[in-house]
Amino acid sequence: EVIGDATLYLGDCLEILPTLPKVDAVITDPPYGIDLEYGEYQDSVDNLAVLGPKVVELAKGLARVVSVTTGNLNQYLYPKPTWTLCWFNRAGAGSGPWGFSCWQPIMCYGPDPYLASGKGRRPDFIEWSEAAEKNGHPCPKPYQFMFRWITRVSLEGDVIDPFMGSGTTGVACMNLGRKFIGIEIEPKYFDIACERIENAQ
Numbered sequence: 535e536v537i538g539d540a541t542l543y544l545g546d547c548l549e550i551l552p553t554l555p556k557v558d559a560v561i562t563d564p565p566y567g568i569d570l571e572y573g574e575y576q577d578s579v580d581n582l583a584v585l586g587p588k589v590v591e592l593a594k595g596l597a598r599v600v601s602v603t604t605g606n607l608n609q610y611l612y613p614k615p616t617w618t619l620c621w622f623n624r625a626g627a628g629s630g631p632w633g634f635s636c637w638q639p640i641m642c643y644g645p646d647p648y649l650a651s652g653k654g655r656r657p658d659f660i661e662w663s664e665a666a667e668k669n670g671h672p673c674p675k676p677y678q679f680m681f682r683w684i685t686r687v688s689l690e691g692d693v694i695d696p697f698m699g700s701g702t703t704g705v706a707c708m709n710l711g712r713k714f715i716g717i718e719i720e721p722k723y724f725d726i727a728c729e730r731i732e733n734a735q
Contacts, residue, residue, distance in 0.1 A: 547696035560694045622637050
């Protein structure tokens with residue numbers, strides 16, 4: 535589906551990623567391996583242990599920067615990153631074995647775009663506490679967080695999101711004037727993303 539500057543694929547990212555052109559960044563929020571109900575995909579630790587490393591390797595072949603939210607519980611299933619950023623949520627986003635969970639890792643592979651282009655140092659955390667809008671997806675990311683994440687890990691250029699979900703990355707890219715390629719395996723979430731990205735256009 536082509537919607538303005540967005541090209542959206544309904545299908546398996548492991549099959550589609552090898553067919554895509556090179557871009558500035560791959561920015562994505564995959565399943566966390568916590569048995570959340572996503573539809574066709576089974577969100578198990580075993581499935582994530584295979585999926586996570588494969589997606590990172592494919593993404594590294596497409597972009598200088600790959601940035602992935604992994605959740606706190608199963609981040610060790612991913613390849614070692616160049617650096618780990620932090621999404622800090624002062625208000626907390628759920629509960630963990632040691633109390634309220636107020637942060638999540640954002641694994642980054644590749645050079646910091648600000649340092650690499652001589653634009654100086656930036657903090658390695660993103661603070662955002664507002665909840666995401668309810669849109670029919672079980673765990674959408676807040677729009678403002680996605681906007682800040684994209685602009686922290688890439689300065690300009692096209693973005694791929696292999697786990698598009700409800701399309702928040704695409705909506706942010708449209709508002710930033712970026713070209714966007716999104717992939718989603720679940721038809722009902724794909725339809726939500728298409729509608730949201732079309733409205734953002």
